Amino acid sequence: MEVLEPFLNRIDNPEHRVRMEDVFAWILSKFPTLEPKIAWNQPMFTDHGTFIIGFSVAKQHMAVAPEEAAMARFAEEIERSGYGHTKGLIRIRWNEPVDFSLLEKLIEFNIEDKADCTTFWRK
Template sequence: MEVFADYLARIDNQEHRERTEEVLAWVAKKYPNLKPVIKWNQPMFTDHGTFIIGFSVSKNRMTVSPELQGIVHFSDEIVQAGYRHTKYLVIFPWEKPFDFSLLQKMIEFNIWDKSNCSTFWRK
């Protein structure tokens, strides 16, 4: 988790910083085969050099990016869980509990779907 230390230190709101750290630590512990990295000033996890999941924070929310295919695949579940999404991001408002089961599904889908992917992003 040292790779994320500077990123986390820049989150001014302590509750948001703690939630972000909790989510990143959960991913690192649950998926020790994924590599934690910072790219484009955002924490991400990769597998064999390909993007699996990325995170960002703002004043009102944490966003999670499973790439477009992850959004399309889980669009109904995202909405049923009470979250919104854009074309590339799932929006997790700070005031709602974080849905780790939804995150797990998105990560496992990407690990499976990108198992033979040789590029960072899907083509």
């Protein structure tokens, strides 16, 4: 988690910081082979040098970005979650619960789908 500390330390709201720490700790516990990193000033997790999932924070929400392929694959579940979303990210308002089962599916899909990927982003 040490690599993510600079990002976490920039989150002014202590409750939001704790929430992000909890999400990151869950990912590291559930997917210990993923490598946390900061790129483009955002925290993300990679597998064999390829992007798996990224995060950002805003005043009203945390954003989860798993790449468009994962968003398309789980579009119905994302819609059912009630989270705001675009084609590239999910917005989880600070007062909404985190759907860890959805996060798990997004991460597992990207790990499997990108197992042979040799680039950071899908082509």
